[in-house]
Amino acid sequence: MSDLIYSAKIPEPALRRLPWYLSYVKLLKSQGETIVSSTQIAKKIDVSASQIAKDLSYVDISGKTRVGYDIDDLINVLESFLGFTNTHTAVVFGVGSLGAALLSDSGLEQFGLKIIAGYDVNPAIVNHAIHHIPVFHSNEFIERNKEMKAEIGVLTVPPGAAQEVSEYMIRGGVKAIWNFTPFRIRVPEGTVLQNTSLYAHLAVMFNRLNG
Amino acid sequence: MSDLIYSAKIPEPALRRLPWYLSYVKLLKSQGETIVSSTQIAKKIDVSASQIAKDLSYVDISGKTRVGYDIDDLINVLESFLGFTNTHTAVVFGVGSLGAALLSDSGLEQFGLKIIAGYDVNPAIVNHAIHHIPVFHSNEFIERNKEMKAEIGVLTVPPGAAQEVSEYMIRGGVKAIWNFTPFRIRVPEGTVLQNTSLYAHLAVMFNRLNG
DNA sequence: TAGATTGTTAATCGATTAACAATC
DNA sequence: TAGATTGTTAATCGATTAACAATC
Structure with missing residues (x-):
């Protein structure tokens, strides 16, 4: 029932x-x-x-x-x-080439994902804006997200930091993690995890090319 | 047997x-x-x-x-x-924000994907280089690929052009297509197709968030 | 009515899980 | 030897496919 x-x-x-x-x-x-x-x-x-x-x-x-x-x-x-008509707010952790590209990709907003901030530890990019989206120091996330209330955390950090950063994002209130690293992170029951590893897709393609 | x-x-x-x-x-x-x-x-x-x-x-x-x-x-x-120790050569069709990011992502080369050229129709980017990789006009692909012999075609064009461009890449000798568009393209028997639609992954994540 | 389509139910197929034998 | 691990074989589970009833 x-x-x-x-x-x-x-x-x-x-x-x-x-x-x-x-x-x-x-x-x-x-x-x-x-x-x-x-x-x-x-x-x-x-x-x-x-x-x-x-x-x-x-x-x-x-x-x-x-x-x-x-x-x-x-x-x-x-x-x-599919949820494309709602607006889901997100932050991007790790503003390297892929992370920066996601900040710049206006297509995502049309599909319901609104990125409201980037976070990184690299002084060269912290406190700048990319495509009008501010990039803050990672340390500031928990404090800032009390107001900003991002629902989704996009994970584009190096694989070695993936687990730690994901736990930090969850402490900051994120309800879902979109994981672009090849690392299989673990999340608590109730947190949504979506893995999108480009390298895994590469592997499938290479394997089919040879077979 | x-x-x-x-x-x-x-x-x-x-x-x-x-x-x-x-x-x-x-x-x-x-x-x-x-x-x-x-x-x-x-x-x-x-x-x-x-x-x-x-x-x-x-x-x-x-x-x-x-x-x-x-x-x-x-x-x-x-x-x-997984094929990460071999080098597979690739071209990127559609050098928008995502396509340009792939040209810039040096991580891919460590996993066996070497992007040797970008192709686009936008005069503002054609004949420039991104991250030392040249961007040519799409029209030139078939001729240029006779020498360059890219094995993989990365598809980051608008969805309306996806099917047409994929057929063009295959005519140019590409053996596999890495499709980042949300469009489900059809390829001939023997051509490898790998779909990596960010929007499909978004949809799964949104659905699980609500459920 | 005949025919084309939706949409459900049953059969098949393939991946995952569980059990356990083999090994050091 | 006892115990921990690999790695295979059998059972289960779930998705896909096929058949077909319902509908206009």
């Missing part, structure tokens, strides 16, 4: 496919289309039609038999389901 | 975990350790010991019963298995 009955938890692989559908129907919309069927999506992006149907069943949308889905509806429902 | 008998194909989830083990044992090495057991890794990075054992069984390494693995051996074997 839990509320799991009402919202079946979507499996992660399915969740990761939804942005593909969104991206494709946005393209269709820009071409003036108004209706799309799952079989049509299936052919274009190389995912089986039954998988698309199954994935969309987790989302609150209903298509019309023999017709398909209304493109505007589908875009709205997917964007809202 | 195929050679699949000799090299069991490693599942992708397992392949993505191997860099975690590598990262952790490199940390141990930097702390002066010489031996590590899978149970020790398990505790520290929150992966079950049996999964680590299973994952390592795909790799050509053998541990010593009652002792564990030699750290230097494990690092060498993992780095070589």
